[in-house]
Amino acid sequence: MNRDDLEVDLAGPPRAFDDFYRSEYQSVVGLAYVLTGSRTAAEELSQDAFTAAYQKWGRVSTLDKPEAWIRRVLVNRCRSWGRRKSAEFRAMTRFRGRRQPLAEMPNSDEEFWATMRTLPTRQGQAIALHYLEDRPIDEIAEIIGCAPSTVTTHLHRGRQSMAASLNATTTNNAEGTNNAEGTK
Amino acid sequence: MNMIDFEERARSARHAAATTVRDVAVDEFTPRQPGRNAAMLTMVAAIFVVGGWAILQQGRGGTLVESVESAEQDENEFDRATDDGQTDENRSTEDATDGEAAFPETAPGFAIIDPAPTGRRATRTENFNPSEQPTVDIYGRSGSITPFEENGFFNLKITDPEVVEAWKENFEANRGRDETIGDRQVLILEATATWIDGDVLNALSPVGNDDITRLRQAVEELIAAPDTPPLGLDLLTDGFLLDGLEEHRVAVEGIVYSQDDDAGLITATLGTGPSEEADFVANLVYWERLGWGAEEAVVFGQRTSDLITVDDRKIQVTHGGVFSRVIFETADGDTANLTYTTAEATVPSPDERLTTLLEYVPLVRRASDTEVEQLVEDAPVDEADVVNEATEDAPSAIVRFEDESFIRIDTESDRLPLCVYLYADAIGRESAIECLGTPVNFGSNFDWYIENAPANGLAFIELDEKWKETATATVTLTDGTEVEAMSYEGLWIFHLIDSASPETLALKSSDGTVEESIPFPPDLVDGDFERLTIGPYTSYPASE
Structure with a gap:
């Protein structure tokens, strides 16, 4: 992008983008939050994702589901963030063994999301999109980039793993529907 | 313990998450730099050699233009992901421009002493009690320093102006001296004369007396030994120690640092000839906020006949030919130019002094x-993750175990298909213990592998149908030795590193009968058999 483009962009977002931003931002932050476990990082990553959307709004706005686009970018960024964070954490732990993230919600609920974050990446993403956002299977598949059947598998495995970790019982109704009814 | 329904837990967690972000302000969108709080690490000074510690100070970096480019990158990533089902990001770029800072900003006038990444060094550091309020005796002038811990780093501020002056005046002239902090000794092995507002103690490394003695001895022997590359190089290269370990093997050790805030992306140019033209360019994307201290330090490289691994302040270059030049270049062109000219015969073999030295690096x-x-088997990721990760190549894996021990897995392993993905997934990303998965289907990723994998003396031959049932294939080398291929998913893989040039390729049936013997396909290496010994991956349809 050249300077001219930049100046135009800086004149302000188009109205449609502004509406998109206002309607999606909070839930995107929420998604980032459960994926990262850090509200600060969540806001940061969400801002970055919206910046990406803003810069290409002319094209993104023509997509059927810009909200899926923004979430795709977001989950990728969260994933990268997680890599960096885990590396940083390990190194810092080696140095001194502290640096615990601040708890920002009740422990039992934080435990749920923290357990989710221990899942393999795709499983965790699927769980977050399913249980936090009530996204149907097809949309989850679109966002994380895999087949719906794979999402179902991820959800099933993720739930089983989490339930075991949380000492919780499970019913198998969640991934069996495209409407995520089990979470309502 | 009572079992709670998972769905109930999920509903509660969902409500809590929504509540937590409920007060997130949704103001008018304002374009800004991604990672606004991100700070690119600037390593402003470094102690180096095996006992070195980096002094790290971060500065802010990035412009709006960069942010736009970064955002654009994201979109491209999405497009790519949409197109091919991959979700991976170009983390190389992102890592260089984005992300949270590992270290908090430090007020001018303070130096940060990195207690160093290894357990050994960390242990030493643990013995240093910052509450001792030690005094320091530097160059004949005593004074107090004020240590404090911040985010796990021992920060030392010289509080005595006289000592500050003494330090400045004598810094250059007294490299290698050891000093005393309280009852601890401090070894100044190497450092650059870089100050932060002029009041910073650049490099103090609290170590024990025995360590000092051994380190000093090792360094002195290195300096005294003939054919030893210089320890002290120009600014920006002061962080390097180039060491000949053995024939065809050269190690570069040290800390890469930059005077500005572009330390996230470093390009290493390795040359094998006298010209400036690079024989190999590798992008070293390291954990900018942790520098070389992190085991996830590096990812590279695109096209090379070398094998490079980086682990904890050590860059090891395994090269099949004469190694003459290493240039490290930061993203904005700052060049750390290290020239090391030698012939194979003059590369020193390992000896006692090197052994001593290497005790201090995590082997x-x-x-x-x-x-x-x-x-x-234990890797807690699924296959899809591994496939995605593997789209970014890396020539080796540094696998870290939970007990902090390391192993290196490289393509010299006879367990090649497995190991390829180990390394492709591991280095520079996460510790392999986290990211390894079920070995992906080698065949399905073959195109990527051929296109992108760095070379390590491996030749791949894709079998024609009529040879699928052939039991073995053997390459006869010019020296008469035979190299038997490994077979995997219709591919034969010949491991030819450090071997003589290949001459013939024999295809054998299961009873060992030679069914066909042909000249070794020259297409593999563009007719340059010498290169084949370290040559690139390639494929060749054997039936042609």
Whole structure:
């Protein structure tokens, strides 16, 4: 992008983008939050994702589901963030063994999301999109980039793993529907 | 313990998450730099050699233009992901421009002493009690320093102006001296004369007396030894120690640092000839906020006949020919130019002094087959993740175990298909213990592998149908030795590193009968058999 483009962009977002931003931002932050476990990082990553959307709004706005686009970018960024964070954490732990993230919600609920974050990446993403956002299977598949059947598998495995970790019982109704009814 | 319904837990967690972000302000969108709080690490000074510690100070970096480019990158990533089902990001770029800072900003006038990444060094540091309020005796002038811990780093501020002056005046002239902090000795092995507002103690490394003695001895011997590359190089190269370990093997050790805030992306140019033209360019994307201290330090490289691994302040270059030049270049063109000219015959062999020296660097060892199998079996990721990760190449894996030991897995392993993905997934990303998965289908990723994998003396031959049932294939080398291929998913893989030039390729039936013997396909290496010994991966349809 050249300077001219930049100046135009800086004149302000188009109205449609502004509406998109206002309607999606909070839930995107929420998604980032459960994926990262850090509200600060969540806001940061969400801002970055919206910046990406803003810069290409002319094209993104023509997509059927810009909200899926923004979430795709977001989950990728969260994933990268997680890599960096885990590396940083390990190194810092080696140095001194502290640096615990601040708890920002009740422990039992934080435990749920923290357990989710221990899942393999795709499983965790699927769980977050399913249980936090009530996204149907097809949309989850679109966002994380895999087949719906794979999402179902991820959800099933993720739930089983989490339930075991949380000492919780499970019913198998969640991934069996495209409407995520089990979470309502 | 009572079992709670998972769905109930999920509903509660969902409500809590929504509540937590409920007060997130949704103001008018304002374009800004991604990672607004991100700070690119600037390593402003470094102690180096094996006992070195980096002094790290971060500065803010990035412009709006960069942010736009970064955002654009994201979109491209999405497009790519949409197109091919991949979700991976170009983390190389992102890592260089984005992300949270590992270290908090430090007020001018303070130096940060990195207690160093290894357990050994960390242990030493633990023995240093910052509450001792030690005094420091530097160059004949005593004064107090004020240590404090911040985010796990011992920060030392010289509080005595006289000592500050003494330090400045004598810094350059007294490299290598040891000093005393309280009852601890401090070894100044190497450092650059860089100040932060002029009041910073650049480099103090609290170590024990025995360590000092051994380190000093090792360094002195290195300096005194003939054919030893210089220890002290120009600014920006002061962080390097180039060491000949053995024939065809050269190690570069040290800390890469930059005077500005572009330390996230470093390009290493390795040359094998006298010209400036690079024989190999590798992008070293390291954990900018942790520098070389992190085991996830590096990812590279695109096209090379070398094998480079980086682990904890050590860059090891395994090269099949004469190694003459290493240039490290930061993203904005700052060049750390290290020239090392030697012929194979003059590269020193390992000896006692090097052994001594290497005790202080975390050596990696080769993984056993059992270890590799166990790693893969235990890896808590699914296949899809591994496939995605593997789209970014890297020539080797540094696998870190939970007990902090390391192993190195490289393509010299006879467990090649497995190991390829170990390394492709591991280095520079996460510790392999986290990211290894079930070995992906080698065949399905073959195109990527051929296109992108760095070379390590491996030749791949894709079998024609009529040879699928052939039991073995053997390459006869010019020296008469035979190299038998490994077969995997219709591919034969010849491991030819450090071997003589290949001459013939024999295809054998299961009873060992030679069914066909042909000249070794020259297409593999563009007719340059010499290169083949370290040559690139390639494929060749054997039926042609």
